[in-house]
Amino acid sequence: MKRTRVAVLGAGIVGAACARELVLAGLQVTVVDRGGAAQATTAHGEGNVLVSDKAPGPELELAQLSRRLWPQVLADIAERSAHAVRAVEWEPKGGIVVATTDAGAVELSRFADAQRAAGVRAEVLDADALAAAEPLVTRDHTGALHYPDDAQVQPAAAAAALLTDALQGGAELRTGCEVLGGVMRAGRLTGVRTPAGLIEADMFVNAAGPWAGELAARLGAPVDVRPRRGDVLVTTPLPPTVFHKVYDADYVGAVGSSAEELQTSAVVESTRGGSVLVGSSRRRVGFDDSLRPEVLSGIAAKALRLFPGLAGVPVMRAYGGFRPYVPDHLPIIGADPRLTGLWHAGGHEGAGIGLSVGTARLLRNLLLDLPTEIDVTAFRVDRPAVLGATAHPAREETA
Numbered sequence: 001m002k003r004t005r006v007a008v009l010g011a012g013i014v015g016a017a018c019a020r021e022l023v024l025a026g027l028q029v030t031v032v033d034r035g036g037a038a039q040a041t042t043a044h045g046e047g048n049v050l051v052s053d054k055a056p057g058p059e060l061e062l063a064q065l066s067r068r069l070w071p072q073v074l075a076d077i078a079e080r081s082a083h084a085v086r087a088v089e090w091e092p093k094g095g096i097v098v099a100t101t102d103a104g105a106v107e108l109s110r111f112a113d114a115q116r117a118a119g120v121r122a123e124v125l126d127a128d129a130l131a132a133a134e135p136l137v138t139r140d141h142t143g144a145l146h147y148p149d150d151a152q153v154q155p156a157a158a159a160a161a162l163l164t165d166a167l168q169g170g171a172e173l174r175t176g177c178e179v180l181g182g183v184m185r186a187g188r189l190t191g192v193r194t195p196a197g198l199i200e201a202d203m204f205v206n207a208a209g210p211w212a213g214e215l216a217a218r219l220g221a222p223v224d225v226r227p228r229r230g231d232v233l234v235t236t237p238l239p240p241t242v243f244h245k246v247y248d249a250d251y252v253g254a255v256g257s258s259a260e261e262l263q264t265s266a267v268v269e270s271t272r273g274g275s276v277l278v279g280s281s282r283r284r285v286g287f288d289d290s291l292r293p294e295v296l297s298g299i300a301a302k303a304l305r306l307f308p309g310l311a312g313v314p315v316m317r318a319y320g321g322f323r324p325y326v327p328d329h330l331p332i333i334g335a336d337p338r339l340t341g342l343w344h345a346g347g348h349e350g351a352g353i354g355l356s357v358g359t360a361r362l363l364r365n366l367l368l369d370l371p372t373e374i375d376v377t378a379f380r381v382d383r384p385a386v387l388g389a390t391a392h393p394a395r396e397e398t399a
């Protein structure tokens, strides 16, 4: 029997996770990327797998699903490729959120109460417990919470492990292959044009990260996904300094904000190699790839408020990337109602690493017309934030 052919457009972590799920479901998968695998946003962020920063609602449900799936997925891949999974550096180290103002402490406590009602574990840390958990964190704090279910991965390695498993299952990877446009027959998308020729399939998954809007427009069905720049500082390797993922309580506000101007908040974590990652910023500056001193110094100042002992620690490098941002801050997962054959998996903004495996599971079930583990209504393509003013019917184009 002829197998259903799916072309996954984009080989970041979301495309890799989707390709793996679809291969394991028995579909014939081709992954297409204009660059290399995991070389774009996935290689330019941090690797936090968080439930702590999400308010009750659909994104938290997706985060909880993903958090359940991560250990299972990695254990499953390890049976075939133990080396790829070791490189992922999965660390279920937990997160600690620290408030440094009275108002911040009240808001943090209110936020955690709502999360607990949605099944999130959030434990109050008094000053002694915080000092024991993070000896170098500021003593000048007003409240702290421990989230045992927060975890961390090395993002590019995680994408590589997912993709490796997909390739071992029979997927094909075509790198250096830019999708330039779509080909339609009888009202459905049947192929994508690339410099290397036409790639035909029964279904196409737009997993182009912050370029998902541009790619969808090339296929004739635009969606509103925009880049939201973020930068990170990397210290030289240090003796053990930061033991959890630690962030300032005002980070949650920055995540949920849609402001265009620069926002910084302290997000600090160590990596297995000893470097400390210090993030992060949020700016809407298109695809402007320049590192800006005022942004980097803003990030550093916030981090020093949380960890005064980091003063004087050498910064080895800085980098940044473009979060795929949708105006309502929710991912897009599902079929495009305007163009049969086109599906979307993207728009995860600053959470696409953590949410990738849950997204892929939902996409697989939707594509195969199976029940989904959580309600996907909020992620539908045909919501105003996604289609907005950009929506127009797909044009007919024949090969």
Ligand SMILES: Cc1cc2nc3c(=O)[nH]c(=O)nc-3n(C[C@H](O)[C@H](O)[C@H](O)COP(=O)(O)OP(=O)(O)OC[C@H]3O[C@@H](n4cnc5c(N)ncnc54)[C@H](O)[C@@H]3O)c2cc1C
Pocket: 009, 010, 011, 012, 013, 014, 015, 032, 033, 034, 035, 036, 037, 038, 039, 040, 041, 042, 043, 044, 045, 046, 047, 048, 049, 177, 178, 179, 180, 207, 208, 209, 210, 211, 212, 215, 229, 230, 231, 232, 279, 280, 320, 321, 322, 323, 324, 345, 346, 347, 348, 349, 350, 351, 352, 353, 354, 355
């Ligand atoms: C500073 C920063 C910190 C972050 N921290 C975290 C974190 O701690 N935890 C977390 O979960 N998330 C984090 N994120 C967000 C996370 O990195 C992204 O949500 C995620 O990487 C998006 O993955 P993706 O696969 O959708 O996109 P990408 O990784 O960008 O992949 C999209 C791919 O599509 C390809 N493509 C685009 N257009 C075309 C075309 N026309 N034809 C062919 N291929 C095309 C690109 O080459 C690219 O490889 C952070 C992001 C930044 C910038």
